Amino acid sequence: GDSVTQMEGPVTLSEEAFLTINCTYTATGYPSLFWYVQYPGEGLQLLLKATKADDKGSNKGFEATYRKETTSFHLEKGSVQVSDSAVYFCALNTNTNAGKSTFGDGTTLTVKP
Amino acid sequence: EAGVTQSPTHLIKTRGQQATLRCSPISGHTSVYWYQQALGLGLQFLLWYDEGEERNRGNFPPRFSGRQFPNYSSELNVNALELEDSALYLCASSLAGLGSTDTQYFGPGTRLTVL
Numbered sequence: 001g002d003s004v005t006q007m008e009g010p011v012t013l014s015e016e017a018f019l020t021i022n023c024t025y026t027a028t029g030y031p032s033l034f035w036y037v038q039y040p041g042e043g044l045q046l047l048l049k050a051t052k053a054d055d056k057g058s059n060k061g062f063e064a065t066y067r068k069e070t071t072s073f074h075l076e077k078g079s080v081q082v083s084d085s086a087v088y089f090c091a092l093n094t095n096t097n098a099g100k101s102t103f104g105d106g107t108t109l110t111v112k113p
Numbered sequence: 114e115a116g117v118t119q120s121p122t123h124l125i126k127t128r129g130q131q132a133t134l135r136c137s138p139i140s141g142h143t144s145v146y147w148y149q150q151a152l153g154l155g156l157q158f159l160l161w162y163d164e165g166e167e168r169n170r171g172n173f174p175p176r177f178s179g180r181q182f183p184n185y186s187s188e189l190n191v192n193a194l195e196l197e198d199s200a201l202y203l204c205a206s207s208l209a210g211l212g213s214t215d216t217q218y219f220g221p222g223t224r225l226t227v228l
Contacts, residue, residue: 034216043119043203044156044219089156093217099146099161099169101205101217106155 002027006090006104013111019077021088021107023064026071029094033057033066033073036089038106044089047075080111115140117220119204125226126194134189134223138206145187146207146217147179151200159202162187163209194227201225
């Protein structure tokens, strides 16, 4: 079945540091890939997505590139802010999984001033 | 454009009671999905409704059920509540379901606490 593996957290960075959160996947179909962010006490917000190989999703300074050869979709940001502190989820869905999105376990990011 | 809405925000029940959670999708979206986010367990897929029909369900007992109304809003019912049902229940919607990789947009969730 489909699966998503995220780097284990928590991750603690200083403001303006570079962020990478690793995400790799296995999928039976040809997936679309997503990063969602969850702020404390809130639901999930779509951060960015990519629907085919070599696509780069970007939003709010975050980027991720769909790498089919390495089955990866790593999240990066060049300079994090305190307001980026949240839980980040990598996810995929395919046209063969009957509606279900598959999520990683989430990575908690804390940014200190 | 309004996003996915859920009600209530918080719900407190006791063991054995029933809980009803509601979700309104983004206008124009016909598919609704329910997920459970229990502490330490990540997001677990519960149910998927599309065009009024249940299309898929996750590995949950039958006391988790729901329906989708003609206006595409949805209701999740949990019968015979158990302590381990305490979780954040997230609803998501998308433009299309079967055979689609459409983006799922999430609501803010309903926090269910079972005492």
